[in-house]
Amino acid sequence: MTKKDVFVLQDILLSNAQTAAAIRRELESRHILAVNLLSSPGAGKTTLLEAMADRLRGKARIAVIEGDIETERDAERIRAKGVPAWQITTGGACHLEAKMIGKVLPDIPTDIDFLFIENVGNLVCPAGYDLGEGLRVVLLSTPEGDDKPKKYPKAFTTADVLLLSKSDLRPHLPFDVEKAKAEALSLNPKLRVFVISSVAGEGLEEWIDFLFQARQEILSRA
Amino acid sequence: MTKKDVFVLQDILLSNAQTAAAIRRELESRHILAVNLLSSPGAGKTTLLEAMADRLRGKARIAVIEGDIETERDAERIRAKGVPAWQITTGGACHLEAKMIGKVLPDIPTDIDFLFIENVGNLVCPAGYDLGEGLRVVLLSTPEGDDKPKKYPKAFTTADVLLLSKSDLRPHLPFDVEKAKAEALSLNPKLRVFVISSVAGEGLEEWIDFLFQARQEILSRA
Numbered sequence: 001m002t003k004k005d006v007f008v009l010q011d012i013l014l015s016n017a018q019t020a021a022a023i024r025r026e027l028e029s030r031h032i033l034a035v036n037l038l039s040s041p042g043a044g045k046t047t048l049l050e051a052m053a054d055r056l057r058g059k060a061r062i063a064v065i066e067g068d069i070e071t072e073r074d075a076e077r078i079r080a081k082g083v084p085a086w087q088i089t090t091g092g093a094c095h096l097e098a099k100m101i102g103k104v105l106p107d108i109p110t111d112i113d114f115l116f117i118e119n120v121g122n123l124v125c126p127a128g129y130d131l132g133e134g135l136r137v138v139l140l141s142t143p144e145g146d147d148k149p150k151k152y153p154k155a156f157t158t159a160d161v162l163l164l165s166k167s168d169l170r171p172h173l174p175f176d177v178e179k180a181k182a183e184a185l186s187l188n189p190k191l192r193v194f195v196i197s198s199v200a201g202e203g204l205e206e207w208i209d210f211l212f213q214a215r216q217e218i219l220s221r222a
Numbered sequence: 223m224t225k226k227d228v229f230v231l232q233d234i235l236l237s238n239a240q241t242a243a244a245i246r247r248e249l250e251s252r253h254i255l256a257v258n259l260l261s262s263p264g265a266g267k268t269t270l271l272e273a274m275a276d277r278l279r280g281k282a283r284i285a286v287i288e289g290d291i292e293t294e295r296d297a298e299r300i301r302a303k304g305v306p307a308w309q310i311t312t313g314g315a316c317h318l319e320a321k322m323i324g325k326v327l328p329d330i331p332t333d334i335d336f337l338f339i340e341n342v343g344n345l346v347c348p349a350g351y352d353l354g355e356g357l358r359v360v361l362l363s364t365p366e367g368d369d370k371p372k373k374y375p376k377a378f379t380t381a382d383v384l385l386l387s388k389s390d391l392r393p394h395l396p397f398d399v400e401k402a403k404a405e406a407l408s409l410n411p412k413l414r415v416f417v418i419s420s421v422a423g424e425g426l427e428e429w430i431d432f433l434f435q436a437r438q439e440i441l442s443r444a
Binding site: 040041042068069070071073092094120121122123124125141142143144145147148150151152153154166169172173 | 290345
């Protein structure tokens with residue numbers, strides 16, 4: 001029985017939570033930190049991963065799983081950066097589930113440091129599904145407005161990190177960073193918050209430094 | 223048995239499609255055009271409704287149903303414009319369903335011309351639920367990117383109108399209007415497309431003119 005077979009069997013037998021727990025154990029045993037990225041469509045998940053691919057080159061080995069309803073577009077963008085990427089197209093489903101990750105996992109190189117999982121663009125449904133990640137990250141982009149955390153609370157209450165993205169657009173929009181931050185923290189006081197711009201570079205160094213620390217802490221706890 | 227009771231009974235007995243059909247008949251008998259607005263969170267649905275409230279004042283009677291997971295925020299914004307608004311909070315659910323509209327409908331004034339229904343901010347799930355609307359409108363905002371129609375096809379294949387919103391941000395973003403338009407039309411050649419900015423006013427007159435024509439056509443067909 002191959003590793004792939006084991007995961008296929010789990011698809012059938014186990015609930016999402018159990019599958020996620022099995023994936024988490026597997027990734028921890030490989031010393032890989034999985035990061036689940038959640039946001040609305042167009043909040044900048046793929047652009048952030050492109051920027052991180054450039055900044056992590058030579059410093060960490062990474063792979064990416066892309067979740068989308070249709071098209072291979074996001075995986076192609078990541079591969080163009082020289083990073084191995086797998087596209088999961090859900091064919092209509094509004095979120096990734098652990099079993100979908102389980103199917104791809106046997107193909108992921110075992111010697112990577114980080115596995116980034118870009119969820120389907122949807123600020124609602126993905127928040128209900130553990131994918132076996134070590135770190136859950138929600139992006140809220142400047143154009144979406146600072147009133148979103150309480151309107152879409154679950155993504156914020158279940159995340160470890162909030163990235164306030166597209167900060168370069170702040171001069172053109174009424175987004176109040178402190179208000180958004182305070183509201184998100186009122187829902188989840190443990191959230192780590194970073195203000196970032198993948199195109200202008202703001203906050204990326206701090207965010208990447210945090211990622212390395214988080215990997216060390218999470219894997220040493222495991 | 224009151225009208226409210228009839229709708230409560232329908233909740234239990236009928237599927238979403240049947241409830242939606244009953245709502246459509248009821249609205250048509252009242253000469254009301256219902257417009258279901260779909261988009262990602264923060265694409266500008268509420269801001270558009272605020273701008274339309276100003277422009278329709280004295281020209282048409284309108285009411286608004288706001289769909290959100292939590293908070294009364296959007297209904298409060300609409301009421302501040304002097305427009306009657308009802309907030310449906312889904313408490314976690316990622317879309318509105320016809321039965322939710324059916325419960326509110328008996329409270330809606332019978333003498334209005336347009337009923338705008340702002341769906342939960344989600345470009346995926348709401349596309350699967352007929353609410354009894356006469357017109358389905360999807361908003362795609364400039365910051366979300368021009369690659370979204372094929373990645374989230376159902377909202378575009380089921381809509382009658384596409385509003386490319388936040389056009390005022392175009393100078394700051396790489397959004398290609400013609401590309402987005404062509405891709406959406408390749409999915410759904412019948413889409414009517416308008417480029418709009420609720421804050422700068424671009425396209426609003428054409429969009430509102432279209433709405434009045436659509437109301438006449440749809441209700442004369444009914």
